[in-house]
Amino acid sequence: EDQVTQSPEALRLQEGESSSLNCSYTVSGLRGLFWYRQDPGKGPEFLFTLYSAGEEKEKERLKATLTKKESFLHITAPKPEDSATYLCAVLGGTDSNYQLIWGAGTKLIIKP
Amino acid sequence: DSGVTQTPKHLITATGQRVTLRCSPRSGDLSVYWYQQSLDQGLQFLIQYYNGEERAKGNILERFSAQQFPDLHSELNLSSLELGDSALYFCASSVGQGPNPYIYFGEGSWLTVV
Numbered sequence: 001e002d003q004v005t006q007s008p009e010a011l012r013l014q015e016g017e018s019s020s021l022n023c024s025y026t027v028s029g030l031r032g033l034f035w036y037r038q039d040p041g042k043g044p045e046f047l048f049t050l051y052s053a054g055e056e057k058e059k060e061r062l063k064a065t066l067t068k069k070e071s072f073l074h075i076t077a078p079k080p081e082d083s084a085t086y087l088c089a090v091l092g093g094t095d096s097n098y099q100l101i102w103g104a105g106t107k108l109i110i111k112p
Numbered sequence: 113d114s115g116v117t118q119t120p121k122h123l124i125t126a127t128g129q130r131v132t133l134r135c136s137p138r139s140g141d142l143s144v145y146w147y148q149q150s151l152d153q154g155l156q157f158l159i160q161y162y163n164g165e166e167r168a169k170g171n172i173l174e175r176f177s178a179q180q181f182p183d184l185h186s187e188l189n190l191s192s193l194e195l196g197d198s199a200l201y202f203c204a205s206s207v208g209q210g211p212n213p214y215i216y217f218g219e220g221s222w223l224t225v226v
Contacts, residue, residue, distance in 0.1 A: 032213060041219065043204065043216075043219055044155070044202075044217050045114075087155065091213065099168060099170065100213065103154065
């Protein structure tokens, strides 16, 4: 069964303290891995797309990387405004039935 | 603002009742997706419509149904509500018919079943 697992469930950091969020996946036919940011009471907002192992994408203080079994979202010198829930999703399945499969998210709290 | 509009924003109803959630997609988007998000289950895909036709089905209960109208707005109908149906229901839209990471989410409808 296709599955996406994110860890940790929650992460509290001091402002400026770098860390990484993990997204591990098992999927029959990976067609891409995606990271989203979700603020409280809002819908998820697209951040990155990764398609192949070794690929990296960066945006401001965030960098996403991909291996054959997992992805990391690295956050460097975070600021309080980076506080949000970060969701990972993979596009998997067969040619006739593929869908986004979502992880449960990591709630990131950055304290000033 | 994603351009996806959902109503109502908040809804409180009793068990056994029926509610309808409404979604207007972004201008030009033909696909509408419905998701359920609860604290213990994360984001669960329910159903997708493309240009009025059902395109894909996820973990949608038989008590739930949806449709997409000719003007492309969509409605999610939830009936015989149970306490466990309390959740945040998101609508999202995209241009194409395939599953698409470039989907735009609305702000959700909070449903509380008491």
